[in-house]
Amino acid sequence: MSAEGGTRAIIAALLANIGIAVTKFLAFALTGSSSMLAEAIHSVADSGNQGLLLLGGKRAKREATPQHPFGYGRERYIYAFIVSIVLFSVGGLFALYEAYHKWHEKEGIHEFQWVPVTVLLVAIVMESFSFRTAIKESNHTRGNQSWLRFIRRAKAPELPVVLLEDFGALVGLVFALFGVSMTLATGNGEWDAFGTAMIGILLVTIAVVLAIETKSLLLGEGAETHDLAAIERAVTDGPEVERIIHMKTLYLGPEELMVAAKVGVPACETAEEVARGINAVEARIRAAVPIARVIYLEPDIYSAAAERAGSGSASHTAVPGPDDEAAGRSGS
Incomplete structure (x- = not known):
């Protein structure tokens, strides 16, 4: 409106x-x-x-x-x-x-x-x-x-x-x-x-x-189903993110939506690569749903083993092992 x-x-x-x-x-x-x-x-x-x-x-x-x-x-x-x-x-x-x-x-x-x-x-x-x-x-x-x-x-x-x-x-x-x-x-x-x-x-x-x-x-209400689907597509429609670990949305006002998500990203050698990927994802979200003006994305390394344990991420490990990395790719 x-x-x-x-x-x-x-x-x-x-x-x-x-x-x-x-x-x-x-x-x-x-x-x-x-x-x-x-x-x-x-x-x-x-x-x-x-x-x-x-x-x-x-x-x-x-x-x-x-x-x-x-x-x-x-x-x-x-x-x-x-x-x-x-x-x-x-x-x-x-x-x-x-x-x-x-x-x-x-x-x-x-x-x-x-x-x-x-x-x-x-x-x-x-x-x-x-x-x-x-x-x-x-x-x-x-x-x-x-x-x-x-x-x-x-x-x-x-x-x-x-x-x-x-x-x-x-x-x-x-x-x-x-x-x-x-x-x-x-x-x-x-x-x-x-x-x-x-x-x-x-x-x-x-x-x-x-x-x-x-x-x-x-x-506090979250995004409508069609907007939620558009945001999910925007997040995963690129090589920067392998999967969404979890995501929440909230209307801060009638025409302003907040998006907060933890996303599984591929293993990168530098923080600069991660930052560029996150910026690209944010740009796609704003293009798909213009009212998504406040966006917080937390990059993480997805781990299927950690998900089974209840966390869905490998944030508790310093470096993912070969088995976790392979499991993460197969679960994406």
Whole structure:
């Protein structure tokens, strides 16, 4: 995902939500509808969330420091996790509280009855434009993945967050429109409370999904299967490395991958030969997977006997014997 695409989707959602929040608060002030209040708070929460995503993207661009030698790329994950908390508490729990409060009052909508329906219809149109922008930007990087897989596997959090927020906003508006319309038709405020409760349940569900997915990114995820295969091919596609003894990958940020590996190299007479070989392998890795920007390769002499003993290398011996060298070549 390009950072620019994510930023465009965030700004589109932010502008839409600010405008929608103002109209919803006006509608609530005129009608007293709990669905309108829940939706207004939802839009305020979404606006704050988009502000958090923009802030996280800006802070993630800071240069690495001695205290944070791998940079600040993961700040984008931290702010996305905060978004899930805000959506859960400010959006979902508030809507459920308001639904409980409205259920006991059962007040209908007696004045300005045309206002909430008009506002909700306008909000659906505005939110649809924001959702369309998020879909368009996501399609640039989604490829052939399903939407569910894209949301679950995306390493950059901004587009999945905006997609889920916009989707939740559209469905929430439909719930609110249903609750308000039924209240206007029957004069029974319980329908308004029901619509508000559905909004709350929806927001809590989306917040939990976001929290689970972002938690995985915060804990640290390795390279995708296709990138891992490309890295392995790049390492072994040359005479410099006989085999990979073991390798680990880790996303330092949405667009920065760390690769660390111990590799079995042929016996060389000088350290200069080993260094040239390692540099060539690193160049191939970066060409195959451009986001692999931090690479640590440890050269070693592979030993089948050592592998059977559990180490996979001959680092415990000063010079490999003829039998070990022959075994290493046959195991490559």
